[in-house]
Amino acid sequence: MVMSANERLFYHVLIRILFVAVIAGSLISLLAEQFWVAELFTHFRLYYLLLQALLVLIFLHTGRHTLMALTILFAMPNAWVAGPYLIPVYGGQRATAKAATSIDIVALNVNYRNDGFARVAGYLRERDPDIIVIAEYTPAWRDELEFLRKSHPYQFGEVRPDPWGLAVFSRLPFMESELIDLADTDTVHARFVFAAGMMSLEVFAVHLLPPKSAVWARNRNLQLENLVDQLGASTHQRIVIGDLNLTPFSPYFSRFIERTGLQDARRVDGFHVTWPVSVFPVWIPIDHALADPEVNITSVHAGPDVGSDHFPLEIRVSKGVNKQPGQVRAVFE
Structure with a gap:
């Protein structure tokens, strides 16, 4: 031609x-x-x-x-x-069928303005994970997710009319549970501990501020600093899940990983974008699963479009200890 x-x-x-x-x-x-x-x-x-x-x-x-x-x-x-x-996209090992020795977790930012309740409810019923974390949990979403109270009897959270409500639903009993506000930013996050086989896992379910201005960016970074401190005080194996409003390519993400000793569990399955749900190819991974090297996360990937502006993040955790952690956990003084 x-x-x-x-x-x-x-x-x-x-x-x-x-x-x-x-x-x-x-x-x-x-x-x-x-x-x-x-x-x-x-x-x-x-x-x-x-x-x-x-x-x-x-x-x-x-x-x-x-x-x-x-x-x-x-x-x-x-x-x-x-x-x-890019490497795990071709070489990563994906866990397919759920085993009796694994725990499934779904973290989903439902978008507080979203009224597509049926799609989210249908997705949660179909996936039926053991633990569900809902960000932007409003009074309307509380009413529409009422059915989870039967299937997931262990739950706590806070309803808000703005984007900062959060709730956790679980089939597994909590050893500890509390709501936390990172860096006094009037936002809701959750910390809970549950038994996973012979070890206890401490999960920090978070929804950090979006860096849409200099003030919000600074406060998001303060939330990260506060989260570092809280993780450093933990006596359990640790997992951080949720919408961090930053990608793995930000220097603040790298600094957070370095200071906490956590690993980016997304690399188990490669690069998976979670936001925005859009036809335009500008998707980025801002929802995360980070864990101690000893925590055996066998699968992390994005779920289907459920009507929110975020894709769900689906995480599978084995109850066994990771025998090849790759690095030692950081020590905080």
Whole structure:
């Protein structure tokens, strides 16, 4: 197929625009700890990396070696951060059927403005997990999820008319349970402990503030700091689940992982996006399952579209101890 001069000019300009845009996004991402807006660019590092791989092939084919070298150079920070999440997509081991020795957990931000109650209820009835964490738990959602009181008799939470209500429903009895407010931000989070075989698991179910302004971003980071302190006081094996409103590509996520000694359990099954539920391909993973290395999480993946702006996060935890934890747990002084 022979392209016209106008078509060649169009693709030439398009490729140059893409080249400049991806480099700009990559550079701005490096300033994430200096400017709150710059952190928003870090969430798309995987997309930058994929586009840079495409540009390398185009420049290699067209003999644009200088542009190819520049693309590779600016791709390196993205590859360092986002690249590891591509490996399990092909090599990860997925647990399929539920075993009697496993515990299924679903964490779902239902969206407090969402009135698609039937879809969420149908999904929860079909999946029937052992533990359910509902974020943005409103009076309307309390009424529509009333059926969980029979199937999951152990429950606690707080109803709110705003996005900061949260509830936990469980088939398993709690050894401990309480609601917590991270960093005095007037938000609801949950801490609970339950027995999983021969060990006890302490779960922090959280919904952190979205970084939609400098103040909100700073308060979200304070919530992370407070959560680090609470995790450091734990005497159990620990799991953090919920909507953290940041991706694994943010430096604040990396710092949180480093300070707590937790591992990103998402890597068991590879890269799974949870927000937003949209036809436009700008999906990012802001709902997380983080755990101590000794906690044997065998599966983490996104569930189906249930009418919210988030996909559910489905987590499977084995009751057995992970015999190859990969690293020791951090010690807090």
